């Protein structure tokens with residue numbers, strides 16, 4: 349952090365890997381909240397480097413989001429210059445923090461390497477990519493500690509819905525002994541649509557039009573996305589050391605409309621429940637097709653919404669939900685993490 353512009357304003361330099369929907373929406377949010385962040389938190393964020401796989405931007409002095417958005421062709425995913433290799437960007441741009449917003453890959457690489465490189469070069473890290481937390485949490489936690497750095501990942505489980513922040517700041521001293529959630533909107537939507545008489549393909553196409561299913565929705569349909577979220581939660585709040593490969597998962601690919609309507613007729617709702625539980629035998633996890641009774645809080649989750657119940661010792665069961673999960677919420681998770689790192693508390 350450098351060069352106060354006014355006595356009470358701290359400049360925080362950021363670099364970004366990945367500049368897709370989340371990166372662009374985050375930058376627009378920074379531009380639109382610049383005055384508020386200065387007034388309420390005494391912070392000004394400057395962007396000094398961004399790279400994707402095919403284009404990049406580097407300016408070690410840093411630009412405000414507003415100035416930067418005036419020159420990059422937002423919406424065309426074109427950053428004016430050639431791509432900058434991740435290690436080079438991290439080494440040369442002089443940022444205080446890396447925002448890791450590249451795509452999820454099974455195994456969590458190269459995102460985990462990006463994060464490790466950032467720690468080595470003295471940066472804090474915010475990631476919205478589940479891969480590094482799901483596959484490399486303990487390793488990266490140790491690397492951060494060894495380098496005296498911090499990393500946050502609020503956007504990895506439920507867009508911007510407070511999950512880790514909730515545990516850290518609102519459930520102090522509680523022991524979490526389990527969780528259950530609807531953590532994938534696409535599969536939740538598909539199951540409801542099947543019960544309403546739509547075909548599987550029509551339900552997927554609708555979820556894609558609404559923007560909560562990916563162009564390739566197989567990670568959602570086959571439970572990998574939810575298994576990654578379960579691994580993130582289990583590693584961070586249950587103290588597990590697992591990867592998504594350890595999470596047994598059901599696909600919704602073969603669910604029939606008759607299964608959904610039979611559950612309805614019995615006064616239940618068929619859902620994909622992402623869960624984890626800590627007992628004397630260790631941590632048990634799963635992404636399972638489950639018939640929930642209609643008075644279960646998770647049956648109130650519809651459309652793009654996500655919900656999570658945390659089972660705690662001191663506070664009992666806590667239910668949190670995001671009613672509209674869009675990219676705006678994920679962009680907010682990045683901002684919330686940055687404010688947790690650098691804001692006034």
Ligand SMILES: NC(=O)c1ccc[n+]([C@@H]2O[C@H](COP(=O)([O-])OP(=O)(O)OC[C@H]3O[C@@H](n4cnc5c(N)ncnc54)[C@H](OP(=O)(O)O)[C@@H]3O)[C@@H](O)[C@H]2O)c1
Pocket residue numbers: 365366367368369370371399400401402403425434449450451452458476477478503504507674675676678
């Ligand atoms: N969208 C959401 O609402 C949401 C919600 C929660 C979490 N997330 C997570 O947030 C991350 C970003 O999501 P998104 O929606 O912004 O994805 P996106 O629109 O597909 O953009 C991904 C970006 O990552 C870049 N990229 C991929 N691999 C890279 C690499 N090895 N080095 C540098 N850049 C690389 C891509 O560059 P190219 O275009 O050059 O390939 C692109 O700019 C993902 O991990 C996603 O799972 C997203």
